[in-house]
Amino acid sequence: WERMDVDMDALPLTCWFCAGDGCFFALDYYSTAVYRFCPAVGGWEHIATTAPIDRWDHSCAYDRGHLYGTFGDRVQSVNLSTGQWEELPRLSKYRSDATLCVVDGRLFIIGGGTASVEEYVALEQRWASIPELPIGVTGAAAVAL
Template sequence: EHIATAAEIKRWGHSCAYDCGHLYGTFADRVQSVNLSTGQWEELPRLSEYRSDATLCVVDGRLFVIGGQTASVEEYVASEKRWVSIPELPIPISGAAAVALDGKLLVIGGHTHADDVTHSFV
């Protein structure tokens, strides 16, 4: 099935995550959600900082934004409609992949602009 709906902001170098009928997308310091049943877009509160090539992932219903030329990680607290900072990655990364594995957030790959080594974190 294909659902056509236009996002309110144009984006590239972004990330997406799916949870409970909603698709989330991030770009810069913004995260938007689209309800896949209605096509209705909603903008979540702004992130604490601008990000480029950040990674989004949902773990057990919890939405995370990871890296994006930064080491910071933020979790969305839906009941309070706000982002909270959680422990940072050891190094700033961009363009990583992330997946939920046994209730944990696994961050794979990415680059640092400082070296040619890829990194993985749990």
């Protein structure tokens, strides 16, 4: 381990974080601005702004050039190459502090005050329920290795 000098003052205090392609991403909870920090380059950069929904709720995930964020029963993504936002179909239920995770290219949303788990079926542009967790979770974390 070694200490990295990272200018966290460049970010708002209300961000959710995820990682992908060797970089960290931060989504500002209130403004929906997106920031990126790549250790190889150093320094935070503002890369996208003004999402279709006006705030995020707890979770973000990265997959193949897209960043996903959630609020309630809504999930949206931003293409980091173009800055283009897209709102995905609504989830089956409202969630609070849910967890987004991409596993082998598949996007899942887990918990959020519930035991339910849904997978996004991209080819059909819909969410599919999969077996529930043994108990409901709120504010959990997930990572795929």
